Amino acid sequence: MTANTDSETRLITRVSTQKPVSPATRRWSRIRTAGIVLATQVTLLTVLLGFWEHMTANNKQAAFMFGSPSAMAGFLGRMAGDGSLWRDSYVTGLETLLGFLVGNFVGTLFGLSLWYSRFVSRVVEPFVIALGSIPIIALAPIIIIWFGTGLISKVAMSTLSVVIVALVTSYKGAAGVDPDQVNLMRTLGASKFQIFCKLVVPASLADIFAGLKLTVGFALIGAIVGEFMSSSEGLGHAIFKAGSLYIIPKVFAALVATIALALLLTFVVGRIERLLMPWRRIH
Amino acid sequence: MNWGSERLECYCAGPISEATAPAASLIVQHLAKSYEVGGRIVPVIADLSLTLDNSQIVSIVGPSGCGKTTLLNTLCGLLKPDSGRISWYGREIIGQPQNVGYMLQKDLLLPWRTALGNVMLGLEIRGVSAREAKDRSRAMLDQLGLHGFADHYPSTLSGGMRQRVALARTLVNEPAVLLLDEPFASLDFQNKLLIESDTAKLVRKGGRSLLLITHDIEEAVSLADQVIVLSKRPSQVKAVYNIALGIERTDMMAARDSRDFSKYVRQIWADLDVVLQ
Numbered sequence: 082m083t084a085n086t087d088s089e090t091r092l093i094t095r096v097s098t099q100k101p102v103s104p105a106t107r108r109w110s111r112i113r114t115a116g117i118v119l120a121t122q123v124t125l126l127t128v129l130l131g132f133w134e135h136m137t138a139n140n141k142q143a144a145f146m147f148g149s150p151s152a153m154a155g156f157l158g159r160m161a162g163d164g165s166l167w168r169d170s171y172v173t174g175l176e177t178l179l180g181f182l183v184g185n186f187v188g189t190l191f192g193l194s195l196w197y198s199r200f201v202s203r204v205v206e207p208f209v210i211a212l213g214s215i216p217i218i219a220l221a222p223i224i225i226i227w228f229g230t231g232l233i234s235k236v237a238m239s240t241l242s243v244v245i246v247a248l249v250t251s252y253k254g255a256a257g258v259d260p261d262q263v264n265l266m267r268t269l270g271a272s273k274f275q276i277f278c279k280l281v282v283p284a285s286l287a288d289i290f291a292g293l294k295l296t297v298g299f300a301l302i303g304a305i306v307g308e309f310m311s312s313s314e315g316l317g318h319a320i321f322k323a324g325s326l327y328i329i330p331k332v333f334a335a336l337v338a339t340i341a342l343a344l345l346l347t348f349v350v351g352r353i354e355r356l357l358m359p360w361r362r363i364h
Numbered sequence: 365m366n367w368g369s370e371r372l373e374c375y376c377a378g379p380i381s382e383a384t385a386p387a388a389s390l391i392v393q394h395l396a397k398s399y400e401v402g403g404r405i406v407p408v409i410a411d412l413s414l415t416l417d418n419s420q421i422v423s424i425v426g427p428s429g430c431g432k433t434t435l436l437n438t439l440c441g442l443l444k445p446d447s448g449r450i451s452w453y454g455r456e457i458i459g460q461p462q463n464v465g466y467m468l469q470k471d472l473l474l475p476w477r478t479a480l481g482n483v484m485l486g487l488e489i490r491g492v493s494a495r496e497a498k499d500r501s502r503a504m505l506d507q508l509g510l511h512g513f514a515d516h517y518p519s520t521l522s523g524g525m526r527q528r529v530a531l532a533r534t535l536v537n538e539p540a541v542l543l544l545d546e547p548f549a550s551l552d553f554q555n556k557l558l559i560e561s562d563t564a565k566l567v568r569k570g571g572r573s574l575l576l577i578t579h580d581i582e583e584a585v586s587l588a589d590q591v592i593v594l595s596k597r598p599s600q601v602k603a604v605y606n607i608a609l610g611i612e613r614t615d616m617m618a619a620r621d622s623r624d625f626s627k628y629v630r631q632i633w634a635d636l637d638v639v640l641q
Contacts, residue, residue, distance in 0.1 A: 264442050268466040269486040283476045360476045360517045
């Protein structure tokens with residue numbers, strides 16, 4: 082009996098000592114978790130770069146074949162110094178952004194409006210699948226013939242890489258709207274256009290933004306591939322040129338700039354998403 | 365089955381007096397509806413007639429899968445009946461009837477709108493000015509005990525509160541008739557009693573009619589003036605009970621305590637002929 086009471090008291094003490102978690106504590110624990118994640122990421126990157134540097138430091142052949150982080154940093158500094166880094170990033174960034182915007186706008190517009198007619202969407206479906214299966218690089222020669230070797234052809238490449246994905250994701254979003262919710266709108270007396278504006282578009286936002294995040298990368302691929310085919314500036318041009326001249330560290334330097342560009346665009350899209358969908362922030 | 369003559373003992377509450385009463389809110393005559401499933405015709409509603417008078421609450425109970433939801437969707441004009449006549453306020457209507465509120469077990473709140481925004485939806489669709497819509501919706505939320513939750517998103521509200529918001533969204537349009545399809549089925553017992561009482565109060569005070577579809581016999585008896593029992597699919601009316609509990613009909617607990625409550629529940633239970641499947 083004594084043992085029993087003892088364990089009971091212990092249980093009660095344990096429960097009563099558990100204070101309610103204050104918001105400040107909870108916030109602190111969240112910051113700490115984020116800090117640990119970041120520290121692990123930095124450590125991983127440092128180990129990787131350190132290994133790479135170590136393996137190429139005393140080995141000329143390896144340094145030629147694989148470059149080295151220090152040489153890459155040197156090229157980055159030089160490219161930043163002579164302004165070519167900013168110029169190339171700007172050109173590729175502009176091509177990507179334009180392709181991203183045009184492709185997503187057109188794709189989303191078509192994807193959402195397919196909701197309007199079950200008939201049209203069924204007619205169009207095989208064509209969309211066919212177009213979506215074309216590797217964009219196969220179109221590059223035609224694009225250059227049609228749009229020349231300047232900015233427009235890269236924007237066209239970028240747009241084409243984006244448009245089908247945007248169409249499919251937004252249509253998926255629109256088609257996935259709960260039919261009971263559509264019925265509810267109808268019983269409230271909503272017209273088809275009102276149902277579209279007040280229900281279908283906002284309900285599809287989550288899918289549209291998933292598409293936007295996905296297509297940042299596709300837009301960039303389109304722009305870089307376009308630059309590979311024929312160009313006089315841009316990060317793709319820098320990569321292609323350095324690669325042909327066997328300047329491996331410079332290839333990596335331009336690659337780092339490309340990655341930075343992709344991260345920046347993804348970050349901006351994420352910010353806009355948070356701004357446009359405040360109800361998803363609270364959980 | 366025609367039960368029009370049995371309506372004599374119907375308990376009627378509400379401001380509309382018998383002398384000036386216009387045509388009944390809803391009259392359904394010999395409604396039939398079937399679906400085609402894999403090339404076969406499956407009859408869901410065989411032959412169904414009913415009348416919902418002004419300021420009357422009628423409950424429909426039936427075994428699960430007896431086509432209750434099909435019935436409601438047909439009444440709302442969302443589905444077309446194979447045969448039979450549906451007349452709202454004495455007239456047959458093509459498409460959606462006016463002045464009818466519709467509510468399901470799923471609250472169907474739009475997650476991107478706040479509680480207030482969701483309640484405003486119907487008024488917004490009908491082109492009521494934003495200011496008026498906001499005022500009326502706020503007042504309705506207050507009446508349903510959601511004061512202070514107007515700016516909350518549905519994801520931050522409990523199940524009972526969400527269903528209250530859905531009820532507010534239905535009532536704010538001031539419908540003459542409410543069609544509710546198991547609206548409280550997903551709520552716990554306490555919440556259910558509270559929201560049922562509030563619904564009864566608002567419906568009876570406003571002189572509205574209510575057609576409630578439910579599988580909860582106690583809910584049906586405690587809320588309604590009349591309970592219609594449907595048979596198994598293809599469904600038809602099996603029995604009609606005019607519920608006379610002899611008390612104020614807005615207190616769900618008092619209804620359960622009244623003398624005849626359990627008698628009605630037992631009879632309806634027997635009618636439903638529930639067997640384990």
